[in-house]
Structures are given as structure tokens and as C-alpha cells.
Amino acid sequence: MTALNRAGWRPEMNVAGGADDSTTFTGNRALMLEEALIFEIGGSETTGVDFDEAAPATDLGALARTAPIGLPGLSESETVRHYTRLSRQNYAIDLGLFPLGSCTMKHNPRLNEKVARMPGFADVHPLQPQETVQGAYAVIHELAEWLITLTGMHSVAMSPKAGAHGELCGILCIKAALEARGEDRRVILVPESAHGTNPATAAFAGFTVEDIPATEAGRVNLEALKARLGPDVAGVMITNPNTCGLFERDMKAISDAVHAAGGYVYCDGANFNAIVGRVRPGDLGVDAMHINLHKTFSTPHGGGGPGSGPVVLSEALAPFAPLPFVTKQGDAFRLIEEESAGEDHPQTFGRMTAFHGQMGMFTRALTYILSHGADGLKQVAEDAVLNANYVLRSLEGVLDAPFGGPGPCMHEALFSDKGLAEGFSTLDIAKGLIDEGYHPMTVYFPLVVHGAMLVEPTETESKAALDQFIGALRSIALRAKNGDPALKTAPHFAPRARLDETLAARKPILAWEG
Amino acid sequence: MRYLPLTSDDRTEMLATIGAVSIDDLFADVPAEARLAGPIAGLPMHASELAVERHMGALARRSRAAGEGPFFLGAGAYRHHVPASVDHLIQRGEFLTAYTPYQPEIAQGTLQMLFEFQSQVARLLGTDVANASMYDGSTACWEAIVMARRITKRAKALLSTGLHPHYRSVARTMAKYTGDILVDGDPSLDAGTDWAALADSIDKETSCVVVQYPDILGRIDDMAKLAEACQAAGALLIAVVTEPVALGLIKSPGEMGADIVVGEGQSLGVGLQFGGPYVGLFACKTKYVRQMPGRLCGETVDANGKRGFVLTLSTREQHIRREKATSNICTNSGLCALAFSIHMTLLGEAGLRQLAAINHGRAKAAAAELAKVPGVSVLNTSFFNEFTLLLPTAARPVIHQLAEKDILGGVSLGRLYPDNAGLENGLVVAVTETVTEADIAAFAAALKEVLA
Numbered sequence: 001m002t003a004l005n006r007a008g009w010r011p012e013m014n015v016a017g018g019a020d021d022s023t024t025f026t027g028n029r030a031l032m033l034e035e036a037l038i039f040e041i042g043g044s045e046t047t048g049v050d051f052d053e054a055a056p057a058t059d060l061g062a063l064a065r066t067a068p069i070g071l072p073g074l075s076e077s078e079t080v081r082h083y084t085r086l087s088r089q090n091y092a093i094d095l096g097l098f099p100l101g102s103c104t105m106k107h108n109p110r111l112n113e114k115v116a117r118m119p120g121f122a123d124v125h126p127l128q129p130q131e132t133v134q135g136a137y138a139v140i141h142e143l144a145e146w147l148i149t150l151t152g153m154h155s156v157a158m159s160p161k162a163g164a165h166g167e168l169c170g171i172l173c174i175k176a177a178l179e180a181r182g183e184d185r186r187v188i189l190v191p192e193s194a195h196g197t198n199p200a201t202a203a204f205a206g207f208t209v210e211d212i213p214a215t216e217a218g219r220v221n222l223e224a225l226k227a228r229l230g231p232d233v234a235g236v237m238i239t240n241p242n243t244c245g246l247f248e249r250d251m252k253a254i255s256d257a258v259h260a261a262g263g264y265v266y267c268d269g270a271n272f273n274a275i276v277g278r279v280r281p282g283d284l285g286v287d288a289m290h291i292n293l294h295k296t297f298s299t300p301h302g303g304g305g306p307g308s309g310p311v312v313l314s315e316a317l318a319p320f321a322p323l324p325f326v327t328k329q330g331d332a333f334r335l336i337e338e339e340s341a342g343e344d345h346p347q348t349f350g351r352m353t354a355f356h357g358q359m360g361m362f363t364r365a366l367t368y369i370l371s372h373g374a375d376g377l378k379q380v381a382e383d384a385v386l387n388a389n390y391v392l393r394s395l396e397g398v399l400d401a402p403f404g405g406p407g408p409c410m411h412e413a414l415f416s417d418k419g420l421a422e423g424f425s426t427l428d429i430a431k432g433l434i435d436e437g438y439h440p441m442t443v444y445f446p447l448v449v450h451g452a453m454l455v456e457p458t459e460t461e462s463k464a465a466l467d468q469f470i471g472a473l474r475s476i477a478l479r480a481k482n483g484d485p486a487l488k489t490a491p492h493f494a495p496r497a498r499l500d501e502t503l504a505a506r507k508p509i510l511a512w513e514g
Numbered sequence: 515m516r517y518l519p520l521t522s523d524d525r526t527e528m529l530a531t532i533g534a535v536s537i538d539d540l541f542a543d544v545p546a547e548a549r550l551a552g553p554i555a556g557l558p559m560h561a562s563e564l565a566v567e568r569h570m571g572a573l574a575r576r577s578r579a580a581g582e583g584p585f586f587l588g589a590g591a592y593r594h595h596v597p598a599s600v601d602h603l604i605q606r607g608e609f610l611t612a613y614t615p616y617q618p619e620i621a622q623g624t625l626q627m628l629f630e631f632q633s634q635v636a637r638l639l640g641t642d643v644a645n646a647s648m649y650d651g652s653t654a655c656w657e658a659i660v661m662a663r664r665i666t667k668r669a670k671a672l673l674s675t676g677l678h679p680h681y682r683s684v685a686r687t688m689a690k691y692t693g694d695i696l697v698d699g700d701p702s703l704d705a706g707t708d709w710a711a712l713a714d715s716i717d718k719e720t721s722c723v724v725v726q727y728p729d730i731l732g733r734i735d736d737m738a739k740l741a742e743a744c745q746a747a748g749a750l751l752i753a754v755v756t757e758p759v760a761l762g763l764i765k766s767p768g769e770m771g772a773d774i775v776v777g778e779g780q781s782l783g784v785g786l787q788f789g790g791p792y793v794g795l796f797a798c799k800t801k802y803v804r805q806m807p808g809r810l811c812g813e814t815v816d817a818n819g820k821r822g823f824v825l826t827l828s829t830r831e832q833h834i835r836r837e838k839a840t841s842n843i844c845t846n847s848g849l850c851a852l853a854f855s856i857h858m859t860l861l862g863e864a865g866l867r868q869l870a871a872i873n874h875g876r877a878k879a880a881a882a883e884l885a886k887v888p889g890v891s892v893l894n895t896s897f898f899n900e901f902t903l904l905l906p907t908a909a910r911p912v913i914h915q916l917a918e919k920d921i922l923g924g925v926s927l928g929r930l931y932p933d934n935a936g937l938e939n940g941l942v943v944a945v946t947e948t949v950t951e952a953d954i955a956a957f958a959a960a961l962k963e964v965l966a
């Protein structure tokens with residue numbers, strides 16, 4: 001490792017477009033600013049932090065780190081500029097409609113950010129004496145009560161760190177419950193349309209995964225499911241509303257059949273936004289369901305996390321919930337950890353994570369929930385579903401809607417690539433949308449629809465915003481149907497043209513090697 | 515409702531376009547008995563920003579914030595000063611409200627940041643490559659054990675007794691259901707680690723040895739010999755780092771031969787946040803990268819030959835491989851990784867080394883001062899910014915008595931190992947740059963009083 005020398009910009013780094021007339025000396029194009037890596041602009045001796053004291057001498061002998069580490073430093077002014085420039089190469093919900101199906105990219109209220117930074121939440125240690133963190137426990141408890149009531153379930157495990165971690169929590173509850181019954185059931189049934197996390201989670205926990213057949217209308221085939229149930233089936237994992245944007249009409253019958261056969265029902269709650277405040281999963285026989293706080297309850301997605309995935313549980317699975325959790329006794333809150341679990345929670349399957357879960361997400365989610373209230377949350381579901389149906393009906397004349405039928409969709413509208421010109425694909429439509437100033441919808445998911453395009457506008461879009469998006473998508477769909485060659489090379493106006501993903505995978509460069 | 519832009523006229527017009535009479539028509543697929551007519555009973559209605567802030571503010575004031583007085587807690591979560599620009603930058607909407615960078619043409623900001631983060635983490639931990647982050651250190655630790663099983667095709671993991679007990683608990687929970695065999699135990703109150711004994715315990719069934727560095731009692735040790743023993747037996751050495759600032763001062767696990775290095779990155783940029791969200795670090799040798807869990811960002815070029823970044827090697831992941839994926843993990847801890855990366859960029863190598871040295875110096879001063887309290891001794895002969903005190907009595911009640919004097923005086927081993935009475939006199943004390951000399955003096959005086 002050699003010292004970094006703050007080389008900065010060099011002419012050879014500017015490899016912009018060749019003979020293009022608009023090529024500039026810097027590679028920048030007005031507000032579209034290129035930015036080198038911190039390893040190219042930073043130095044080993046540069047720092048943006050001042051200390052009040054010199055580094056004291058140390059006597060660590062052979063353990064002392066003497067070789068250069070190779071970490072670049074920047075002054076504060078350079079740091080702010082570097083990350084501000086990078087940020088401007090991102091699309092974000094703050095910039096415009098972000099219709100990623102199954103991801104619920106809604107507005108992130110800034111009050112939530114302000115509250116999360118209150119010192120009583122942000123600057124407390126998870127292992128402080130319990131009497132000094134009563135306010136933090138109160139947040140966990142209050143949010144837990146809301147989640148239980150909104151879902152009509154018996155209890156909730158708050159510690160899972162994200163949706164897939166929540167799935168793991170639910171699946172481990174099922175494992176523990178079966179163990180307590182002395183049964184060794186090995187199979188989890190998952191529909192083909194499920195998120196990849198569902199089969200991956202079941203496998204991660206040691207189950208065998210089998211497909212549940214779907215009907216032609218995009219829902220679980222109840223009769224086929226019933227035929228598969230038996231003493232080897234531990235449970236099912238069903239997403240409701242499902243990833244085709246449809247409500248599983250037979251959910252209660254599915255639950256009843258699974259229960260009658262001795263299994264449990266896991267519901268993937270990724271799409272809870274469509275029904276929050278209007279339908280309670282507990283009324284449909286669900287045993288466990290994770291809630292993505294970063295979807296339904298608007299904690300920011302942050303460019304890929306952190307998430308948070310509390311799991312609501314039925315009475316049957318509640319005894320197996322993980323540690324730790326918060327209880328209320330009078331006005332005081334108490335954390336149930338390993339030491340008192342023997343008395344208070346003897347059948348727990350154990351701990352899933354260090355500490356108590358995503359506190360920073362709990363404060364944001366609770367703030368969001370209190371802002372909306374029961375009436376506002378009901379309106380959230382209604383407007384989310386209304387917006388999706390408006391998109392579906394406005395575009396079904398130009399894009400194929402495989403499950404559009406006469407019935408409504410829930411919170412997302414699903415289209416296929418049927419009818420596009422020869423050689424044109426869903427990917428071309430997605431990249432065309434980028435030039436129109438939108439983030440594309442979810443593409444090629446769910447797998448059950450060819451060239452799937454899953455559009456979830458969410459409730460925080462105005463009608464005017466939807467109308468403009470619909471106009472843009474219609475225009476691109478027509479270009480794809482008419483075989484406009486310019487669409488094949490879109491995007492033309494983004495910070496980068498299409499990137500070579502094959503090269504990235506064939507010759508992986510995963511760290512700076514200079 | 516301030517977050518909902520549709521007007522009632524909009525709603526009427528949109529229903530007409532859809533061809534529905536009322537919003538209820540759009541919920542027609544929900545069985546009638548499960549459709550609620552009005553707002554769920556027993557819950558409050560919507561509230562103003564002022565009212566919500568008032569309510570949450572009252573809850574926040576019911577906790578004693580670390581910054582309000584002397585504070586010495588660590589044990590896997592450390593309080594460091596985070597420069598103001600970190601929080602400013604992570605709140606830029608283009609970072610805060612972006613999604614996973616699945617459309618790289620309009621996500622180069624997040625992708626370049628992740629590439630820089632991966633590069634920083636790999637260098638800090640002394641490995642070839644790092645991923646784009648995990649949920650936290652404890653889950654990263656279990657994923658590393660599973661990864662070692664995949665690579666070695668063996669299922670017995672030896673856990674050092676110095677591994678954080680929560681990390682051990684997570685592994686125990688998972689191993690119960692996956693069939694992995696864990697050999698573990700509680701630490702003993704020795705000045706040295708159990709690593710030599712671990713090296714002797716490796717056999718042909720051993721997939722990996724897991725050590726924490728610095729460990730739960732704050733001890734540091736050279737893992738080179740253990741790495742050799744692992745290599746000789748075809749097992750992998752997994753090192754867990756819960757205090758990455760330490761690596762500005764002491765050798766990295768990678769330099770000493772660790773095959774996989776995982777850690778908790780919370781110390782840099784993230785803050786305490788009552789335990790989460792944090793940021794799991796996950797790094798390894800290049801030859802194992804295709805067995806890694808989690809997202810990876812890689813360099814490539816675009817159609818015009820310009821350098822750019824994409825998520826890559828996705829064939830390991832659940833959205834492609836489903837039940838055959840290396841892990842079920844989907845999300846990473848993107849925003850916390852950003853905070854970590856910005857803080858690390860501000861520090862740079864020089865700043866990190868100085869910060870680490872200041873932490874170590876402050877901790878040594880505190881250990882010397884606290885050891886003067888009658889009946890109190892320091893267990894460690896070597897440590898970074900955290901050490902274990904041995905009190906003449908059980909530490910747990912002492913912690914509560916100190917709290918009454920407004921001193922948050924560390925984490926008792928009684929809290930961490932409630933079933934092990936042999937450890938109850940131990941108190942783990944962390945001392946970072948945020949601790950002042952006055953704090954140390956106040957802690958020593960209060961401890962003396964409580965123990966008197």
C-alpha cells in the first residue's frame with residue numbers, strides 16, 4: 001500500500017464521448033458534474049477533522065499498525081463537495097415520481113428525520129441501565145401497540161432488521177412451534193410470483209421449498225394448494241396483496257386449509273400499504289407477517305437500507321417470538337432479555353440480532369403513524385389503490401395488462417411486454433423513462449409475467465404528477481411498439497449511458513486498486 | 515392530511531376515469547367480512563406536526579442521553595464524535611430518498627459511494643474485498659459462519675469465548691435450525707485470550723474459528739499463529755471487529771491472516787441510536803468472493819466508454835437464485851454505509867490514526883485512575899479503548915447506583931452473562947475521545963463512594 005498523493009483530475013480520466021461536439025475540457029456538462037474517486041483526489045496526510053490534542057505515544061509492540069493503510073482523506077470543504085456532487089447523480093423520491101412496484105417509494109416526511117435525531121433517541125446506548133432509557137422503550141412499546149392494532153394480530157416481534165430478516169423471524173417461529181409439537185415438517189410452499197427472499201429465507205432456515213401453482217388470473221390456485229397440503233408441509237408463504245398487484249381473494253380459505261392440515265401461514269407484508277387501516281391481516285387467518293417500516297411507514301430507503309421488519313404474530317406463534325422485547329408494567333417499561341426469558345418467555349426461539357432492533361426506524365415510523373392517525377392511514381391505502389388503478393386504466397389501451405381484466409388492482413399496476421415491436425423489450429421502456437425524468441418501474445418481476453413492468457405510484461403523488469407520468473409512459477410505449485431505434489440506446493440524457501454489466505461480472509473490480 | 519396531495523375533486527374524477535362508483539369498488543376483491551367500514555377503532559386520528567413533535571419530544575426526554583454527562587458504555591456500540599457535515603450530507607434527499615441502485619444510469623451517486631465504501635472497508639480490515647454492507651455486526655458474523663460452511667463443506671464452528679455474547683446468541687439461534695455445530699462458552703477472567711487453546715481444538719470437522727478483536731473484555735492479541743493453525747487444518751479464520759476505530763492503531767485482522775473479517779461499523783458516522791440501525795461490515799479474500807452474501811458494487815464502463823459502477827455478481831443473490839442463494843439478505847444498510855464512508859473520508863488515514871491514538875491514550879488514563887479506587891483492578895494487560903474492571907462486588911447493582919449519580923459507568927458482565935455468577939464482578943468500560951478528564955475523575959470518585 002503506498003501513500004495517496006492527491007492526484008486529482010487528469011486529462012486521461014476524461015473519456016467522454018469521443019468525437020461528440022459537446023465534449024468539454026473537464027468532462028462536465030454544466031450542472032452535470034463528473035466526480036473522481038476519493039482515492040484519486042484524497043491524500044494520506046489530508047484530514048477534515050481537527051483534534052484538540054496531539055496523538056499520544058503508544059506502546060503496543062508487535063500489534064501496532066505500522067504499514068500504510070491506504071485511506072484517503074479530504075478537507076471538510078472537499079468532502080462536502082465530493083458527496084454533494086455524487087448525490088446529484090442519483091434519482092430520488094424528492095426529485096420525482098418513483099414508481100418501483102413492490103417498493104412503495106412514498107414521500108419521506110422530514111418531521112420523522114427531526115424526531116429521530118432527538119438526543120433521547122439518537123444518543124442513547126442500547127445497554128444503558130433500564131431506568132435511564134424509559135423513553136426509548138416507550139417508543140418501541142407504543143409502535144408495537146399500533147402495529148398489533150393495525151394488523152389485528154396477537155403480538156409483534158420488533159427486532160428484525162429488514163423485511164427478509166422479518167421473514168426469517170416468522171419462519172423460525174414456525175420451526176419452533178413445530179418442534180414444540182414434536183413434528184418434523186420440512187416443506188414450505190411458496191408461489192412462483194413471490195419475492196426471491198421468500199424461498200431464500202425458507203432455505204436459509206433449513207426448509208425445502210416447493211412451488212404453489214397460480215391460476216390464470218394471477219392468484220394462488222386454492223385447489224392445487226389444498227391437494228399439496230399434508231403432514232410434511234410446515235406452512236405457506238403468501239404475499240398479500242400479491243406481487244401481481246392483486247388481493248388474494250381466497251386468503252381466508254387458504255389459511256383455513258393450511259391450518260386444518262397442521263401448517264402455518266406466513267404472509268409477506270411488503271405490500272401492506274395497499275390495505276393499511278382498511279383490512280387487518282389477522283382477520284384473514286395469518287400467523288405471521290413482516291411489516292417493512294421503510295415501505296408502508298415511510299422510513300427512508302437511503303439508497304438501499306437500512307430497513308426494518310417487525311413481525312406481527314398470531315396467538316399460536318407468539319410464544320416463540322425472539323428476544324428481546326419490551327413489556328409495560330404500570331408506567332414503567334421493562335426489557336425482557338435472556339436472563340428473565342426462562343420465567344417470562346420460556347419458549348422463545350432466541351435472539352436474532354445484537355441489541356433491540358432498528359430504533360432509528362421505530363422513531364420515524366411512529367412519527368409517521370401519529371401524523372396520519374387511523375383516519376389518515378385508511379386514506380393512505382385508499383389513495384394508493386386509487387392512484388394505481390388510475391394508472392392501470394389510463395394505460396391499458398397502450399400496454400398489455402395481463403391481469404387487468406374487469407376487476408381492480410390494488411396498489412400497483414402490472415403490464416407485460418406483449419405487443420412491442422420485434423427486438424424491443426421492457427428494458428428499453430425502462431431506459432426511455434429515465435430520459436423522461438423518471439425512475440423506471442420494477443422490471444422483469446414478478447417472474448410469472450413475460451417482460452413484467454410493475455408500477456406502484458403510491459398515495460403521495462398528485463393527479464397532475466400521475467397525468468404527466470402516464471403521458472410519458474404512453475409516449476415511450478408507442479415508441480417501443482413502433483420500433484423507434486433511438487429507444488434502443490436510451491438513456492441519452494442521464495449521467496451515464498447503459499452500463500456494461502457483463503463486463504462487471506466477468507472481470508470483477510470490487511475495490512480501488514490504484 | 516399534509517402528506518396526501520389528492521383533492522376530493524381529484525378522487526371523484528379519477529374514479530370516473532377508472533369506471534368505479536366509489537373507492538369501495540376498488541377493494542371488491544377483499545372479502546366483505548374483512549373490509550373495515552371506518553377507521554380502526556380505538557386509535558387516535560391524524561395530528562399536526564406540532565402535536566406529534568410535542569408527543570415524541572416528551573418521550574425523548576424520558577431517556578438520559580449519553581451526551582448529558584459522564585458516559586462509559588461500549589460492548590459493541592461506541593460513542594464517537596461525528597462531524598456535523600456527515601449528518602448534513604446523508605440528509606441530502608438524493609441519498610436519503612433514493613432506492614437500491616438497480617438502475618445504474620441514474621444511481622451513480624449511490625454506486626460510486628458504495629465502491630468507495632467497499633474500498634475503504636477492505637483497506638481498514640486488511641482484506642482484498644468488502645461488500646456493500648450487512649444489517650449489523652451480529653448478523654454479519656452468522657453469515658460469515660455460514661459462508662465458511664459453504665467453502666469448507668464442514669459444519670463445526672469454534673467460537674472464541676471473547677465473542678460478544680449477543681453475536682454468540684444470534685449464531686446459537688440460527689445453528690439450532692440449520693444443523694451447524696457450535697463450540698462456544700463464556701469468557702474467563704484472564705488477562706489473555708483463549709486463542710492458543712482454540713488453535714489446539716481445530717480438527718478435521720472444523721469449518722471456522724471465530725475470534726473477536728478487540729474482544730468483549732477489551733483484550734487484543736496477535737492472531738497470526740491462529741491463522742496458521744486454521745490454514746494447516748483447512749479451516750477458515752473469521753475475525754469480528756466491533757470497534758473499527760481500533761484499526762487505526764492496531765494491526766488489521768487481514769494483515770494477520772484472517773480469511774473473512776466482519777464487523778460493526780457503527781463507530782464511524784452512525785451514532786448510538788439505541789442499537790440500530792447500524793452497519794455490518796463484511797470482507798474477505800478475493801478467492802471467496804463468489805460465496806459472499808450481500809450486495810457488491812463493481813466498476814465497469816458505459817456504452818460511451820466512461821467509467822461507471824453497477825451492482826454485480828448478483829447470481830449469488832436471492833432475487834436471481836431464490837432458494838439457492840448464498841443468503842436471504844436483500845437490503846444492505848446503505849445510508850449508514852454512507853455515513854461511515856463520509857466520516858472515514860473526513861478522517862483520512864492521518865485522522866483515523868490520531869483519533870485511535872487519542873482513544874487509546876484516554877482509555878489508558880482512565881484505567882490507571884479507576885485502578886486507584888480501593889478494591890478495583892484492571893483485568894487487561896493490553897487493550898485499545900475498552901477494558902474490564904474487576905470490582906470487589908457484583909458490578910450490576912453498582913451500575914444502577916452510579917446511574918443515580920448521573921454516571922453511566924460501563925456495561926456489567928452480569929448484564930451480558932446473567933447465568934454466570936463467576937463473571938458478576940466484571941465491568942466493561944469504554945473510553946473514547948468524547949470522554950473528558952473531568953468525566954474520568956467524576957467516575958472514579960463516584961465509584962469510590964459506591965464501593966465504600
